[in-house]
Amino acid sequence: MLYNQYKYVNTIKEKIKCRTAIKPTKAKHVRHPKTMIIINDFIVEYNTKIGFYLIVSCETISCPCCSGILKPRGKVKRIVIEKPNEKLDEKRTYVLQRYICNKCKKCHRELPNFIVPYKRHCTDTIQTIITSTEKHPDVNYEEETVKRIRTWWTDVRPYIIGALLSIKEKYDIDFTYLDPSQNLAKIVRALVNANLWPCTRSVLLTDP
Numbered sequence: 001m002l003y004n005q006y007k008y009v010n011t012i013k014e015k016i017k018c019r020t021a022i023k024p025t026k027a028k029h030v031r032h033p034k035t036m037i038i039i040n041d042f043i044v045e046y047n048t049k050i051g052f053y054l055i056v057s058c059e060t061i062s063c064p065c066c067s068g069i070l071k072p073r074g075k076v077k078r079i080v081i082e083k084p085n086e087k088l089d090e091k092r093t094y095v096l097q098r099y100i101c102n103k104c105k106k107c108h109r110e111l112p113n114f115i116v117p118y119k120r121h122c123t124d125t126i127q128t129i130i131t132s133t134e135k136h137p138d139v140n141y142e143e144e145t146v147k148r149i150r151t152w153w154t155d156v157r158p159y160i161i162g163a164l165l166s167i168k169e170k171y172d173i174d175f176t177y178l179d180p181s182q183n184l185a186k187i188v189r190a191l192v193n194a195n196l197w198p199c200t201r202s203v204l205l206t207d208p
């Protein structure tokens, strides 16, 4: 096969061209969805030199995929939009710990409970928007933000209720009595730490 391909190649330049053309392509690196853990017990340390907030965990959580032991593996930055007062949106950069599981070798990043995975706004902001029945919630948010978060919540809510039922059956822990919109931080922690948090909107729209 290779001989036939080289048969009509005369110059060195063409040979190189031909070799490049038939060189098997390397398999593309497949990026797996990021897995996370959520912690309730932590300290926030502000580093004045770099202007970042460092999250220091005070609790130990096992791997959400296999219950293996997690070992620290580097740190990552995460920007969160917070609302210190009614009129101000503040972007803060947090430095989060990454872990690797000693059993399944998956990496997990550790989020404090005021961060919802894959969302830019903090848990309080999201909860205020999804629980408000007003067209515009009490505090000032951009209309586009309110619309986007409410659409996300409409999509994610049925999945969350199903996932809470699955936790109840699998682990015999009952969160189904909680209203997800009123207890967002608790629900997010339960689902993330059970590896049940949906990673993309397309997952929610796909039939199980």
Ligand SMILES: [Zn+2]
Pocket: 063, 064, 065, 066, 067, 068, 101, 102, 103, 104, 105, 106
């Ligand atoms: Zn694991």
